[in-house]
Amino acid sequence: MESLTADKFKSILDRWLPGYLEKRFLLAVSGGVDSMVLLELMRQVLPHDRIYVAHVNYGLRGKDSDLDEKLVRNTASQHHLFALFKKVDLKKMAENNQKGIQELAREIRYQWFEEIRQHHQCDFIVTGHHFQDNAETILLNLLRGSGLKGIMGMQILDQQRRLFRPLLQVRKQEILAFAERNKLEWREDKSNQENYYQRNFLRNQIAPLLEKINPKWQEHVNQTAMVAGEYFSFTHEVFQYVLTDGKIMKKDGMEIVDKALIREMNHPALFFYHWLNPYGIRWDQIQYLLEKGMYSTETRNLTLNNKKQLVIDRKHFILTESQTLNEKIFLQLDIRASGEISKPFKLRWEIIDIKEFDFNFDKDPRVAYIDYGKLEKSILIRHWQPGDSFIPLGMKGRKKLSDFFIDQKLNEEEKKNTWIFLSENNIFWVAGYRIDQRFRVNPLQTQRIIKFYLLE
Amino acid sequence: MLNLKPAIVRLFLFMKQIHLFFSNTGEYTPVIIPYTAKNKFYLLPELDCKNSMPFNSNRFLYPEMSVLGIDEIKRLSTNYSVSSTRQRILFQADHSFEEYRQKFDIIQKHLQRGDIYEVNFCIEFYAENVIINPYATYLNVLERLHQPFSAFVRWGDWFLITASPERFLQKTGNKIISQPIKGTAPRGKNAKEDQWLKENLKNSVKDISENIMIVDLVRNDLSKIAKRDSVKVSGLCEVYTFESVHQMISTVEAELKDDICFDHIIEATFPMGSMTGAPKFSAMKIIDNLEKSSRGLFSGSVGYLDQNGNFDLNVVIRAIQYNAITGYLSVWAGGAITVHTTAEKEWEECHIKANSVIQILNGIIDGR
Secondary structure, eight states, X not given: OOOOOHHHHHHHHXXXXXXXXGOOEEEEOOSSHHHHHHHHHHHHHSOGGGEEEEEEEOOTTTHHHHHHHHHHHHHHHHTTOEEEEXXXXXXXXXXXXXXXXXXXXXXXXXXXXXXXXXXXXXXXXXXXOOHHHHHHHHHHHHHHTOOHHHHHOOOSEETTTTEEOTTTTSOHHHHHHHHHHTXXXXXXXXXXXXXXXXXXXXXXXXXXXXXHHOTTHHHHHHHHHHHHHHHHHHHHXXXXXXXXXTTXXXXXXXXXXXXXXXXXXXXXXXXXXXXXXXXXXOHHHHHHHHHTGGXXXXXXXXXXXXXXXEEEOSSEEEEEEHHHHHHHOEEEEEOSSOEEEOSSSOEEEEEEEGGGOOOOOOOOTTEEEEEGXXXXXXXXXXXXXXXXXXXXXXXXSOEEXXXXXXXXXXOHHHHHHOEXXXXXXXXXXXXXXXXXXXXXXXXXXXXXXXXXXXXX | OOOOOOOOOOOBOOTTTOOBEEOOOSSEEXXXXXXXXXXXXXXXXXXXXXXXXXXXXGGTOOOTTTSSOHHHXXXXXXXXXXXXXOOOEEEEESSOHHHHHHHHHHHHHHHHHTSOSEEEEEEEEEESSOOOOHHHHHHHXXXXXXXXXXXXXXXXXXXEEEEEOOEEEEEETTEEEEEOEEEEEEOOSSHHHHHHHHHHHHTOHHHHHHHHHHHHHHHHHHHTTBOTTOOEEEEEEEEEEOSSEEEEEEEEEEEBOTTOOHHHHHHHHOSOHHHHEESHHHHHHHHHHHOSSOOTTTTSEEEEEETTSXXXXXXXXXXXXXXXXXXXXXXXXXXXXXXXXXXXXXXXXXXXXXXHHHTTTTEEETTO
């Protein structure tokens, strides 16, 4: 077995990232042997200021979780690496969430890594995934029903997600041997030994059985992945060529495909897959497009990630940027009389005379009661902009909206999607969260109340 | 090498959003107090980074009293991605002289109206797209300026290097001392000239009056936390001689009341009078209105706190603030403005003070 050394690691870096000495890396370090080996190797080949360490403490294993964090802290400290830590109460978050606990953890982790990667202008997020991890991932993807891309498994270098996994072709045994040779300290994740999670079940129960069928199954799965990867990039290339063949019309940053053209295709699913794969389309969505989208007569909307959406009208599929649409929306609303709108979101408002009002305030944050007399007759609705501030109900001083959002624990997406109501440039309602102190209903002064409901 | 435990960060707000970061574990705990009169950090990036713990104490502070030792810094200097460069750095002042004079005149009006007696108005000298090795720069600063309160701070991509000659506060047991500096004279070329410059400083009416104003302010600050009648001025306007300058230093001592903790002391005394003016809060308001950007850690404080609650804190002056990602390099300097001075003299003093640091960076100020 080839052994893992700093020199071998250097050659991996050289092969995948020539000029790596000029780059900055954000290391995802859990405290397990893989990531501790990764940290040690990176430290040996790079200047200390090029390495940023990030660790998430989910608090799932109580004291053990804290000991993991402590180990990462001490190791980073010892080598003068700049380290960032995040504590999350995962159990609590999972309670209010549909997603599985592992998926949620991954989501939180990568979102935070990406945030600090951008903040500190790191080039890549580096993880300690290795050969065995990849084989397991591929099997799991297969069981989940994935396309060619799932069979490809993880990539060493994922430019799109700015991910780098330099140990992906390295065997677990080499990693362990390196750790022992260098007398590294690491923490065994106790939950790995339980069969609580899918992956662990596969690793602990199924892998030994697979070993009986074929002791080299890991190599073979990785090999298949490689073959799949070759085919994938080949079809992608071919497809690029086919695509340029007049099927996709580009106009004002939109990509438009005529439904008639799709009907003529032999492999429409593949067409959708390659066209929309960069925006994260899933096979079940493609199925939906083929079965429902193709024949729908009313306008439908499919949200993809990467800020794109697919609009389906009677004759076309239209790929547009959903985000820029949102950001540019400035809504002027005439509130001289009660009314409602349904686009871009559902809102109803009522004007109530104070004499008819029972002072039974609805506690729902999606409902706001505002002093009608203090508002202009035409109000502005838009999304958050840097520099926005208001006086939250119950407070004396101004607060920056960005700080308010942090207090409310909103993520970037929620922040962007929150609607802000303004009258004469003053924010009077952060929809769904808080009204402004100055615009509150004052029983002694207010004559008419306007009540806004946010529907949905 | 002392082994520092991970820092716990507390955000401490009072008056004009002065942020105090400190940790409370370990044998020696580094303390960093930025001066942020403008309600925002401009060099320290958003420190909270959501729920992360931004400070990792070992990398937090390398004061000359050596939390890490000079060898460690030398090692880190060679392990840094930039080897020391000899590039000439061009600094710009954030005010033109005309702008400076206008603001000086506004300050004079405040002085004549009696809003303040004295204000420390500072300007920023900055350079952009600079690549330096901050560790090497720090070693250079130590060697060339040799100041007792030098300190080095790193937070991620951001560095502070200060060659501070000034102590802000020192607490030993229940005794607390403050040593404000006001009044500086250069060293002479020969012994005779040197003696003459020293005598001159000793008798300078302007420097003595500035110094006494600050001493009064410090006495006032300390009296809030001191036992009755314990505030004493043990040295008034004494001239000390350093490697590159003579300085007029006073020493104010006090005995602390019982049950006074670090928070109380900082709340009563920070920011230090020598960097703001007298009366302190009127002076801060004027600073807030007139200075162009936020001082960041300049005129803040760096120091350490031990397990028994004793501490030693400096005044961050002669300081370099550096953002390694954007390449923004900043040196602040200022002087105490009273009725006895002119815009030309103060403008010149800012340049002399800034230059003492800028020349170490092999820099020059544009237009000089």
